[in-house]
Amino acid sequence: MTNEKNIRQSYEIAKERYASLGVDTEKAMAQLQQIALSLHCWQTDDVMGFENQAGALTGGIQVTGNYPGRARTIDEVRSDIIEATSLIPGKHRLSLHAIYGDFQGKVVDRDEIEPCHFQSWMEWAKEQGMKLDFNSTSFSHPKSGNLTLANPKDEIRNFWIEHTKRCRWISEEMGKFQEDPCIMNLWIHDGSKEVPASRLKYRQILERSLDEIFSVDYKNMKDCIEAKLFGIGLENYTVGSYDFYLGYGVKNQKIVTLDTGHFHLSESIADKISSLLLFTPEIMLHVSRPVRWDSDHVVILNDELLDLSRELVRSNALNRIHIGLDYFDATINRIGAYVIGVRATQKALLQALLEPSALLQEYEEKDLLFQRLALQEEAKSLPWNAVWDMFCLKNDVPVGESYMADIEKYEADVTSKRG
Template structure:
């Protein structure tokens, strides 16, 4: 224990906050790190379609991972610089195989190397079907497509991803979250939204029909995307209702709502009706852009809501951003650590006192406590947390990130 941390610990104790308890709790919170930041959402299956499903990574910074081996090496470096034990979130088109199966033909063996690696690293795995970047998604319609043959193709893809996710969960002894997001929508105003939504509902029901005990299903909404500006079939309202009716998780992605909407406000509202929630944490700028997260108000408020509403046990936290203009490994490290810092700040707030003054409608005291608490020595507690986890912080971290980026900059 450093003198700086000991002083900070006493400063928080004066506010009736236990810094040791906050450090211990933070160490138990896993973050699911998204593999697609490492290669600009390209994947490794060798197939393509003209539609990216509204997904586009901009930039051409040197060092993009070109194969599973490079991606795993980059991830290992990132995890070494992130305190705590975490998870990896894989998309279905990141298979590791010499075979070339189509999406409706994928099997567990195509992902077995990832599971073996996760075992070696002590990581849990999460999974996602990939409903974009494929010729059968070029209409920006998949599970809601009017063509039954195309729907059947994607239903089978979804069934297989659930089977793979279930095997991953069983192999690793930790339930695998299988998150379903589809790009379905219309560029111009449709006349029959109901028909599309009925098709989507029926397709989801067919995909999810079989019980899979070692995985959890999640459904993810979106406001709009490139090519589907007029209508997104899987809207927030659609998936909220579906998750409640069917007992799935609801995924709330911070980049998938109107710029003035606040995810922190949604958490307690949906938590009353859902057993579990999945969060995709990103930083939208203007419309649906996925920037590396900062310790900004949106992130801090979201973390505070998770802590103050006692939602950490029922919420699975994952990241979802992709920035090809900066070092990809640094993006992972910065993003995960900022999520952890936001959680630590929330854990170090005088929660009982804040709730007490709010309960007696003392808005002045609430504002005063909130603003004065900003001056507490959070950084000293974070530094102590990193020290105990044997992870660099400050200038040593910057030097380590720069060193690794230099080592991969020559990748073509």
């Protein structure tokens, strides 16, 4: 265990160093304390859910690995979430997919789901001091195919329209129950392996489907629409592309979701933030890590995450930005993967909050560009890690790598016994 006295001594030195640059470390920690990340429940069970309908994961997404200990029941998912959050500083939200309903062993098709199927989740989350967010689920279903909301066949398309309408209804009831808006994300995998005869045709269908879905106004939920670059088996054409949803979001004032894995690897998601803030009401972020494609690797503290976090803080719009995690890895301990990614995201946000922005802006206003670049570089090696350790200490969670022992114990006592 890291010595508490050493943590406090290191923090005081860091506090003084940051103060010399006009940065208040106490204020930065207070700001980070207020950022509630939306944790993704599907890291615990490989996106299987509880529909009681056996089937493979489809929709152009894929979980790799088969590490022992996957959660198989609602109780096991909840247990894993409790364990993970005990190792993460701060209070956070939980994001559910529609397939995670408490169906009590019954087969409930997706156009039949109701708020009652998520009542136990609402009550459990309240007990845990968490708020819920929600997602419609268009994949891994006999009617998924290659097209859902953009399907020209009335029977298929109307099934998914009804499903998504019900997801908005469920989100509204969640928002009422928790007295805080439930953020509902709409993502579909619709696309084609080869270029279709008409790209426009399917986007026209999708637009009409969305118009019908959003025809009812709710007060206790917020709608997000998420684009995708491509899916496995659907490589050449994605109906709900970024251009499509950006246009629809601006036109209809919906929240556009930016998933960091849903763009070409050379694109900067950070660069999109300021533009979206000008033309859409809020932004939803799904933090993931693509490696050559949208592979949903465990989030780590890399340059892309740091760049994105700095842009969020520099835009002075954290009150208009929602941040969720979205990755799944079954090659390593799933709880470990969970905790690594969330803590990495918080570390990036903390570094952004500790940036000497006032001094950097002063240099820029005076056209002192050498000084601006020099300070940006020197800021990278400021003792932010001492502030992070203090933040963990204040939140009574393990400091540094000491959380590894907690996860190893949980594996020995719990997940290794799941068969």
